[in-house]
Amino acid sequence: xxEMMQIxxxxxxxxxxxxxxxxxxxxxAQPASPGEAPQRPHRWVVPVAVAAAxxxxxxxxxxxxNHSSHRTPQPTTIPKSLPQVPFxxxxxxxxxxxxxxxxxxxxASAHDTWVAVRPHDWTWGVGRTVHRLPDxxxxxxxxxxxxxxxxxxARKAGGVxxxxxxxGRTLGTWHVKLGNQESSNAFMLSAVTSxxxxxxxxxxxxxxxxxxxxxxxxxxSTNRMPLWSTPAGVVFSDNGLKYHLGTIDxxxxxxxxxLVPRADLAALSADDWSLRGASMKLAGPRKDRDRVATVLNxxxxxxxxxxxxxxxxxxxxxSSNWEAPGRIIIDGVPLGHAKVxxxxxxxxxxxxxxxxxxxxxx
Amino acid sequence: xxIMQSTTSTTSAYEEYAAAAWPNLYRVAYLLxxxxxxxxxxxQQALVKVFxxxxxxxxxxxxxxxxxxxxxxxxxxxxxxxxxxxEVITDRLPDTVVEPGTAxxxxxxxxxxxxxxxxxxxRAVVVLRYYEDLSExxxxxxxxxxxxxxxxxxxxxxxxxxxxxxxxxxxxxxx
Numbered sequence: 001x002x003e004m005m006q007i008x009x010x011x012x013x014x015x016x017x018x019x020x021x022x023x024x025x026x027x028x029a030q031p032a033s034p035g036e037a038p039q040r041p042h043r044w045v046v047p048v049a050v051a052a053a054x055x056x057x058x059x060x061x062x063x064x065x066n067h068s069s070h071r072t073p074q075p076t077t078i079p080k081s082l083p084q085v086p087f088x089x090x091x092x093x094x095x096x097x098x099x100x101x102x103x104x105x106x107x108a109s110a111h112d113t114w115v116a117v118r119p120h121d122w123t124w125g126v127g128r129t130v131h132r133l134p135d136x137x138x139x140x141x142x143x144x145x146x147x148x149x150x151x152x153x154a155r156k157a158g159g160v161x162x163x164x165x166x167x168g169r170t171l172g173t174w175h176v177k178l179g180n181q182e183s184s185n186a187f188m189l190s191a192v193t194s195x196x197x198x199x200x201x202x203x204x205x206x207x208x209x210x211x212x213x214x215x216x217x218x219x220x221s222t223n224r225m226p227l228w229s230t231p232a233g234v235v236f237s238d239n240g241l242k243y244h245l246g247t248i249d250x251x252x253x254x255x256x257x258x259l260v261p262r263a264d265l266a267a268l269s270a271d272d273w274s275l276r277g278a279s280m281k282l283a284g285p286r287k288d289r290d291r292v293a294t295v296l297n298x299x300x301x302x303x304x305x306x307x308x309x310x311x312x313x314x315x316x317x318x319s320s321n322w323e324a325p326g327r328i329i330i331d332g333v334p335l336g337h338a339k340v341x342x343x344x345x346x347x348x349x350x351x352x353x354x355x356x357x358x359x360x361x362x
Numbered sequence: 363x364x365i366m367q368s369t370t371s372t373t374s375a376y377e378e379y380a381a382a383a384w385p386n387l388y389r390v391a392y393l394l395x396x397x398x399x400x401x402x403x404x405x406q407q408a409l410v411k412v413f414x415x416x417x418x419x420x421x422x423x424x425x426x427x428x429x430x431x432x433x434x435x436x437x438x439x440x441x442x443x444x445x446x447x448x449e450v451i452t453d454r455l456p457d458t459v460v461e462p463g464t465a466x467x468x469x470x471x472x473x474x475x476x477x478x479x480x481x482x483x484x485r486a487v488v489v490l491r492y493y494e495d496l497s498e499x500x501x502x503x504x505x506x507x508x509x510x511x512x513x514x515x516x517x518x519x520x521x522x523x524x525x526x527x528x529x530x531x532x533x534x535x536x537x
Binding site: 010011013014018019020022027028030117139188 | 378398472474492523527
């Protein structure tokens with residue numbers, strides 16, 4: 001090795017040695033997925049629990065409509081109109097029954113308020129007015145109160161900003177350290193409530209609540225994780241095993257009320273139906289193959305009343321939302337197509353009283 | 363709040379992706395960190411971040427590139443050894459098994475010990491260039507820097523490795 005080697009020789013050696021090192025590794029089993037409840041505490045329990053809670057926020061559908069809203073007359077046929085609440089089908093965002101220009105990947109909504117992301121561009125809006133969120137902290141998710149009146153998000157500069165969605169003005173900023181994601185003690189934004197504006201964080205061994213009016217910060221009285229807020233209360237996770245509705249006061253006292261079904265796929269309607277996907281099948285292009293529900297199981301909370309809705313043959317639900325009491329809209333994806341494109345997604349609508357779903361778009 | 367996208371399938375889609383991505387993620391993490399325990403921590407940290415941002419990851423043009431960026435930046439942002447940051451008392455025995463012969467095999471390699479001694483950013487460039495076979499532009503995108511910085515880091519790394527080899531005892535490799 002006394003002579004200096006040529007760079008090309010070094011490069012070839014590097015390729016060979018790195019391949020050999022990597023190829024000789026015995027890859028350990030993948031640690032518990034953030035989507036699974038850990039069997040026992042281990043060193044990943046904190047970040048995993050936080051991440052699991054976050055995906056529950058991502059995956060959960062909560063009360064889209066005010067609990068006290070009047071009952072919508074049930075149709076005798078399945079309406080063919082475009083979505084009447086903010087909703088994404090494929091990459092198309094529908095607001096006020098019309099599509100919005102651009103391609104949208106993800107959206108959240110409560111009443112007319114929505115949060116959506118275009119590539120590298122988070123936005124929110126009320127109706128068709130679009131506002132950007134340029135100071136949103138990287139890798140964080142804004143939250144909207146269940147009445148759509150308040151939006152909260154983690155700022156790049158630190159802390160949590162709370163906005164009024166009716167005026168766009170800042171209601172307050174909670175100067176709280178959320179921590180970086182490497183930290184097992186990181187706190188993350190989980191929910192905001194309204195009209196009593198309280199911001200909830202999850203992380204560490206439980207959660208924290210900040211009251212906008214009083215400016216007070218308290219630790220929650222329970223180590224159950226607050227996941228998201230609904231008009232019926234905040235959904236708390238019990239280590240990902242049980243889920244409760246509960247209320248919370250400014251002092252951080254949590255009062256659990258109703259036990260709700262496992263929430264990872266569940267959704268609560270304005271009239272207390274929980275919704276869960278079942279009969280999962282593979283769909284989507286090979287590199288993004290996904291398991292999607294072909295059946296929706298509905299359970300009336302506090303009762304044994306159940307309804308099963310089968311999606312039209314050949315279709316799966318990549319996402320869903322309550323459009324009105326007794327009415328569900330679905331981002332439908334065709335099954336069994338290895339080369340399916342987002343343009344092939346279709347709007348599917350289900351009417352609970354009819355126990356039927358139909359493809360209504362495109 | 364109502365989340366519309368990723369409702370009925372977020373978790374399963376993530377799990378499927380993570381299961382498929384885990385082996386390569388672990389291998390790259392090992393090449394970056396040089397230790398099994400750190401590699402496992404690093405890969406798992408990256409997956410937790412992927413999980414937290416699954417909507418964004420799955421919607422990106424190249425989820426693999428997005429995940430690679432997360433993994434590399436997690437590695438670069440760890441100023442202390444990951445093991446030290448993560449250590450907690452546990453009643454569990456280590457569950458990472460080192461394949462017999464791995465250490466001996468690595469000792470026979472000429473460059474690998476010197477790769478492990480490179481500064482983190484140079485090492486990342488080396489792994490991305492010569493293991494992942496990325497272009498300079500792709501590496502720049504992954505690291506969030508210019509192609510000029512990639513070239514500079516690669517140049518320094520290769521020169522360091524070449525100098526290290528010229529200083530190595532000739533009989534040290536074939537034992």
